[in-house]
Amino acid sequence: MSATQVVSPHSEARVSPRGTRAFALRVFSGDRIAQGVVTASAALILFLTALLVYELWVNSHLAREKFGWHFLFTSTWDPNTGVFGALPFLYGTVVTSVLALTIGVPLGVGAAIFLAELAPPKLSNALTFCVELLAAVPSVIYGLLGVFVMMPVIKTYLYPLLKNTLGWTPLFSGPFYGVSFLAAGIVLAIMILPFIVSVSRQVLLAVPADQREGALALGATKWETTWKVVVPFAKRGIYGSVFLALARALGETMAVTMVIGNTPQIKASLFAPGYSIAAVIANEFTEATNDLYVNSLIELGLVLFALTIVINGLARLLVMSTSKMSASA
Amino acid sequence: MTEAARLRTRHLVNNLMLGTTGVFTVIIASLLLFILGYLLVNGARNLNIAFFTELPKPVGEPGGGMANAIVGSAKILGIATVIGVPVGFLGGVYLAEYGNRGFAFIVRYVTDLLNGVPSIVIGIFGYTLIVLRFKHFSTLAGGMALGLMMIPIAVRSTEEFLRAVPNGLREGALALGTPKWRALATVVIPAARDGIITGIMLNLARVAGETAPLLFTSFSNRYWSPGIDHETASLPVTIYNYALAPSDDWHRQAWAAGFVLLMLILTINVSARLILARSRFGGGR
Numbered sequence: 001m002s003a004t005q006v007v008s009p010h011s012e013a014r015v016s017p018r019g020t021r022a023f024a025l026r027v028f029s030g031d032r033i034a035q036g037v038v039t040a041s042a043a044l045i046l047f048l049t050a051l052l053v054y055e056l057w058v059n060s061h062l063a064r065e066k067f068g069w070h071f072l073f074t075s076t077w078d079p080n081t082g083v084f085g086a087l088p089f090l091y092g093t094v095v096t097s098v099l100a101l102t103i104g105v106p107l108g109v110g111a112a113i114f115l116a117e118l119a120p121p122k123l124s125n126a127l128t129f130c131v132e133l134l135a136a137v138p139s140v141i142y143g144l145l146g147v148f149v150m151m152p153v154i155k156t157y158l159y160p161l162l163k164n165t166l167g168w169t170p171l172f173s174g175p176f177y178g179v180s181f182l183a184a185g186i187v188l189a190i191m192i193l194p195f196i197v198s199v200s201r202q203v204l205l206a207v208p209a210d211q212r213e214g215a216l217a218l219g220a221t222k223w224e225t226t227w228k229v230v231v232p233f234a235k236r237g238i239y240g241s242v243f244l245a246l247a248r249a250l251g252e253t254m255a256v257t258m259v260i261g262n263t264p265q266i267k268a269s270l271f272a273p274g275y276s277i278a279a280v281i282a283n284e285f286t287e288a289t290n291d292l293y294v295n296s297l298i299e300l301g302l303v304l305f306a307l308t309i310v311i312n313g314l315a316r317l318l319v320m321s322t323s324k325m326s327a328s329a
Numbered sequence: 330m331t332e333a334a335r336l337r338t339r340h341l342v343n344n345l346m347l348g349t350t351g352v353f354t355v356i357i358a359s360l361l362l363f364i365l366g367y368l369l370v371n372g373a374r375n376l377n378i379a380f381f382t383e384l385p386k387p388v389g390e391p392g393g394g395m396a397n398a399i400v401g402s403a404k405i406l407g408i409a410t411v412i413g414v415p416v417g418f419l420g421g422v423y424l425a426e427y428g429n430r431g432f433a434f435i436v437r438y439v440t441d442l443l444n445g446v447p448s449i450v451i452g453i454f455g456y457t458l459i460v461l462r463f464k465h466f467s468t469l470a471g472g473m474a475l476g477l478m479m480i481p482i483a484v485r486s487t488e489e490f491l492r493a494v495p496n497g498l499r500e501g502a503l504a505l506g507t508p509k510w511r512a513l514a515t516v517v518i519p520a521a522r523d524g525i526i527t528g529i530m531l532n533l534a535r536v537a538g539e540t541a542p543l544l545f546t547s548f549s550n551r552y553w554s555p556g557i558d559h560e561t562a563s564l565p566v567t568i569y570n571y572a573l574a575p576s577d578d579w580h581r582q583a584w585a586a587g588f589v590l591l592m593l594i595l596t597i598n599v600s601a602r603l604i605l606a607r608s609r610f611g612g613g614r
Contacts, residue, residue, distance in 0.1 A: 029508070030508050030510040030511065031508050031509050031510050033510070034509070034510035034513070035427055035510075037419060038419045038420070038422045038423035038426070038427055039423055039427065039432075040419075041415075041416050041419035041420045041422075041423060042419075042420045042423040042424070042428070042432070042433075042436045043436075044416055044420075045416065045417075045420050045436060045439060045440055045443065045480060045481075045484065046435065046436060046439050048443075048477060048480070049439050049442060049443050051454075051458070052443075052446070052450075052451075052454045052477075055453075055454055055457045055458055056450070056453065056454070056457075059453075059457045059461075106353075107353050107356065107357065108353075108357075110349060110350040110353035110354075111350065111353045111354040111356075111357050113350045114347075114350035114351050114353065114354040115354060118347060118350065118351065119354070127354060127358055129602070130358050130361050130362075131357055131358065131361070133361055133595065133598065133599075134357070134360065134361045134364075136534060136535070136538075136594055136595060136598045137364060137538070137591060137594075138537075138538020138539070138540070138565060138590060138591070138594065139538070139539075139540065139541075140538065140540040140565045140568050140569050140572075140587075141364075141368070141538070141568070141587045141590065141591055143569070143572065144568060144572050144583060144584070144587050145364060145367065145368075147572055147573075148572075148580070149367065190360060193357055193360075197357065221339050221340060221342075221343040222343055222347060223342060223343040223346045223347055224339070224343070226347075227346070247445055250447070251446075251447025251448065251449065251450070252447075253447065253448060253449040253540070253541040254540045254541055254565075254569060258569070258572065258573065278447060278449045278541070281449050281452075281453065282449055282452075282541055282544055285452075285453070285456070285544065285545045286544070286545050286548070297453075298453055298457070301449065301450045301453045304447055304449070304450060305446060305447070305450050308445050308446065308447055309442060309445060309446075312441070312442070312445035316441065
């Protein structure tokens with residue numbers, strides 16, 4: 001290729017006494033070094049990620065060998081007798097994440113519709129800026145607000161309301177102490193809102209204007225245009241934003257640890273305290289007294305890793321396919 | 330239903346639904362205002378000079394501060410930047426300027442994957458890789474955990490801003506006979522400088538509040554932590570510990586620390602966005 005063309009005028013130098021110098025020049029030329037350095041950095045990223053997976057795998061071998069797949073399907077978590085099952089944590093992670101999506105998706109997509117379709121560009125940009133700042137608030141601060149502000153509010157207002165209207169369903173039965181699946185789900189919902197809003201708004205804005213114009217020209221109202229034309233067009237991107245938010249919710253640690261109650265149990269009621277994968281790792285890792293205990297916690301980390309990788313991958317595929325669709329339309 | 334009635338219903342639905350989306354937006358925006366306002370009032374009220382200058386007092390004794398946690402956080406973030414930014418930056422240069430083959434696809438994919446790893450899992454990695462090997466918690470381990478978290482974002486922002494540099498600049502420099510590396514170092518990268526710096530600032534603001542990766546890497550410490558080889562207090566972990574401690578005085582200090590941390594993060598975040606907005610505006614000339 002071009003490399004041979006560049007070298008060929010100097011090929012005589014190779015046989016001359018100065019051949020070694022020419023060789024050194026070629027090897028140490030700035031371009032080779034620069035390319036070498038940046039490529040090495042890229043390779044280092046691959047190496048570190050591989051090392052992360054390797055460390056999780058190797059350091060969970062005791063638990064994997066002892067419990068096998070039962071680890072995921074048993075619900076006893078007893079450090080004293082050395083029996084570890086991940087089911088209560090999986091349950092807590094899934095329940096709180098689903099609850100977060102149930103609250104967060106309608107709110108977030110609704111706001112995204114407002115910001116993309118209705119608000120004048122200046123207002124839309126200003127509000128989007130605010131919403132994106134919400135994403136910058138550290139999770140431990142959400143936890144702080146959750147413990148001292150949100151839980152008392154739920155206890156005084158939301159709990160009696162839910163108890164009186166929906167108390168007959170198993171979802172809203174039993175006593176409420178503050179720490180609960182419900183509290184964790186609400187905190188998570190607030191935390192994932194910025195992702196849903198900002199990604200959904202982007203994909204809505206990417207919908208070609210002639211789609212809207214066509215519907216409006218046929219006499220559709222603004223809402224009909226939005227709901228029956230624009231949103232379906234951006235559907236996959238919106239699903240993508242939901243999956244992205246789900247991945248966040250699954251891996252979220254501090255805020256959940258502070259409000260979920262840290263009790264390994266599987267209860268249908270959202271008022272009951274529970275536990276999540278990330279929370280049990282955060283809470284018990286430094287207290288774990290023997291190797292099997294630590295290995296079980298690391299295996300939980302491995303499970304969480306695998307879960308978020310799959311969800312993130314799906315999210316990216318969906319967002320990518322929408323942007324392609326808009327580009328081709 | 331008559332045609333007129335149908336039309337009325339359709340307009341009613343239109344106004345109702347569009348109104349609802351507006352209400353949702355107001356709810357979300359007011360959440361931020363509430364969070365800011367609450368922390369401002371509660372945090373500023375509990376903030377005093379001792380918070381910045383004194384060590385924590387034992388449980389039950391009122392007073393004391395978080396001087397060690399502030400210094401600890403600064404050290405951890407310094408190490409994280411030194412580790413994460415160069416690797417991420419060079420990786421981004423690779424993707425934008427050299428990467429057009431299968432390897433670049435893999436690098437991009439794995440970088441995204443690394444970005445999606447939950448922070449608590451990064452904490453486990455820091456623990457098994459460094460704490461287990463050195464047999465004790467350390468500032469270094471915390472810094473490396475956060476540094477690893479900085480890499481993917483540094484890669485993505487560097488790549489993005491380098492790609493935004495017009496190709497004419499590259500071609501002009503190369504046409505003058507400049508080697509590619511000099512063209513990059515003296516023309517292309519300086520052209521993307523504002524963007525890259527912004528990316529680093531946003532990146533730093535993001536990891537500054539991370540708690541989970543520090544829980545079992547830098548751990549916590551009631552005293553000063555000399556050098557980088559000992560466990561250290563940090564603002565986020567101290568907020569977590571204080572919030573759950575059964576002491577009203579510690580709760581007040583947790584609010585003060587939350588206020589300081591959030592102000593720090595929002596200041597970096599907002600000024601980074603302002604730099605970016607200004608340079609985009611200037612770039613439009």
